[in-house]
Amino acid sequence: MCFAALEKHWLSDRISGIVPDMEKKIIKKLQQAVGKANLLTSLEECSCYSYDASGQNFMPDAVALPESTAQVAALLRLADEYRFPVIPRGAGSGTTGGSLPVHGGLVIGFSRMHRILEIDPENMIAVVEPGVVTGELQAAVKKHGLMYPPDPASLKFCSIGGNAAECAGGPSAVKYGVTRDYIIGLEVVLPNGEIMRTGVRTEKGVVGYDLTRLFIGSEGTLAIFTKLILRLLPLAEAKATFLLSFSSLAQATGLVAKSLTAGLMPCTLEYMDRTAVQVVRDRLSNSLPEETAALLLVEFDGSKAEVEQQGKLFAEFVQQEDCVVRRAESEEETQELWLARRSIAPACLSLRPHKISEDVVVPRSRIPELVRFVEQLTQELELIILTFGHAGDGNIHVNIMVDKQNEQEYGKGLKAKERLFERVLSMGGTLSGEHGVGITKSPFLSQELDETALSVMRRLKGLFDPHNILNPGKIFPV
Template sequence: MFNAVQKEIIPVPDNVKRALKEVLGEHRVLDDEMDRLLYSYDATRIKMLPNVVVIPETQEEVQKIVKICYENEIPITPRGAGSGYTGGALPVKGGVLISFEKMDKILEIDEDNAIARVQPGVITFNLQKEVEKRGLFYPPDPASYKFCTLGGNVAENAGGPRCVKYGVTREYVMELNTVIHNGEIIHSGKPTLKDVAGYDITRLLIGSEGTIGLFTEITLKLIPKPKAAKTVKAIFSDIASVGKTVKDIFKAGISPSALEFMDNLAINAVEDFGHFGLPRDAEVLLLIEVDGHPKAIDDEITEVARICEMNGAKVEIAKTTQDAAKLWEARRALSPAVAKLARTKINEDIVFPRSYLPEALPRLREIGKKYNLKMVNFGHIGDGNVHANFMINGLDPDEVARAEKAVEEVFNLALEYGGSITGEHGVGITKAEFMPKQFKPQELEIMKKIKRVFDPLDLINPGKMGID
């Protein structure tokens, strides 16, 4: 699981390289070892070398690349920014890696219909900045939003802190242009709020992790930008009270735009990383944001603070937008901060139904203690999505074995409560072996049959999701 290696590496013959260079030119077909190395890893730190890297700039070039590769039975791996945590952009079988870094244009922002058409290589933050200039809003905000790409977000159905109120990427994808195995484009969806004609192919493609087609154009729904926001910082002495607080906030009829938590190890990691002024002695910290009309959010933030205090928290409402921004900057720094705690970070993103959080969170922490592992927990507690991180050296076989058992118990705990083994990172290669825990054999077989319809030779991002 943690030491995945390439298998069945399929080389790229010289005639295929020549054909690719005819389409793209010499400078956008890379087969030098150093170039290949630069595209051989993602946030998992697992390394898998592609045989060739190609960098298209247009939809037509992607079509030609896929057609050449498929006709010659060469595996194809799509890649955005390589920010994924499950190895979804790693070329398991070598072959050709297609990097979408040059397909980074915002093609249109239609203010009347509140939609944006983009190429897959557009960085999420760049789109957000552009639409907010027009009073519009694109809510999905993964922690890597300043460098991850929209194509990768769609492939993984990415989430983020704001998804507790606004929903994940899936809720904003209206149309897709997707290149399938024969190099043809299939267009799915409509730029309308209503469309129930035929099967929903768009929803099938979202979250498919690049295993059934390559996105070349994406139409996204936009919404009005909230007029104001306020943030509460709440410090708790025990994890169970945090779970109860989350339930109480929603029962009060309040829908926060973000509801995040950090445990003590996470808090101290962030403070070591950036000195944000968080209380190092806090057992658990909640960050809660509400947004909307300025008059409405004053009442809501006061009620949120009251609920937190009722559950034993020490509460502070951010006085200025700068104070609030600093708190959220600390939250977004968590992943790189925690990575500094050990040589290897095993980052899982399980999901629980919210109602079980008071019971499940203490049990989750006990797993780390049981296996004598440094365990850091944080995440999007408002939608039950918890990032459970095991920090290990990675060189001690006994420690690795304990970590693998601990991860399996984490997944079992999530499934016991009717949750999922992944909320936003996807399955990729690191969670593929656990798919049979969440799905019945006949359910996995249906997925495999869908894969074969779109990809008869299993050449499009092969080796992912456990559906080969």
């Protein structure tokens, strides 16, 4: 079966004149590199690595599941020799196609490099392999009274390597920042198979260029992570969670910048519009006011005293607002609110079979303007569009719901995306806060980046990966 797959896919559009014998030879070498049990070549197996959360599909020619840095290096030496594409893949939860083998080639999955190598509580450092599931890392460090803040909605299945490749965020970013802020050192394999260490395992370090942060968010196009050194924080002692229901969208979004400038520092300031609320309404045991037009989920964490004070301040602050305030009374209720929030993205597929999922960012004072604009788009183009997400840092998820089989509707969806991007950039915003560019945003890159920046980035790609082996077809417009 594997050779049938290979004949169809193997590097066909990469290297002309490749012959089946050559393919067999490469397969054999790949098997030698990682062991037979760690190389998947059947169509059935390969197809499990052909999609991600972007809803697109591209078949790899083979999938390697290495168990060590040395194996990853061996794979890349082969790629360098035979010039086939290599696509690193975490859990495939990315929404921009970052882990898809758009030109075929070898997918490297990290599910077998998933060890937490070290937790050093005294220095608040962890060293992990890229396949560690983010939520599992969080649970492991929690046992030591520590926390790893980045919390993408997919944290129960996404992995640290993928988080680092896309610079994942999450609700806690408003207070704690994003993945970039917690990775202080890396071990990577370069496209030619060389192994390199970057950064430090101390809190500070400024020796040489900051390769660590150059690699974070580079979407697997410059190097492959094989080890990550993470900084941790002391676990917050207490938490207070509020749910605010508004009958007016403008009031909800208007509250965001106002509450932050009032000196409140929530660790969560999540917003959901009416449609987002509807799709998860049945997951909440306490019913919401019927006329709910928008929700804010607001959480404070820190020491008990701090949380108490911030909670009190916040309660006073929202008293003047026209909204219904509910404070979670138990851990279960808090979990329920979170589950509802985290379910929006998958649950909205009940509205239409597909979505165009964007994660634009605007200066948070301009969220009301953005949301109003999306409402206009909804009406004008007769589409279902949800807005929800990280209002605290201006990072709003806009899900444009479509049926891709319905050509007209899909066309309108793409039009909506274009108009959204245009507006966001005119507001001083950015096209992506945490999903990355991948393939879904690459056609729009030059709208955000100036020509010089784009040219510098292309040359950086060329410097690290002159033969375009690593994750070809990503980030850069064709």
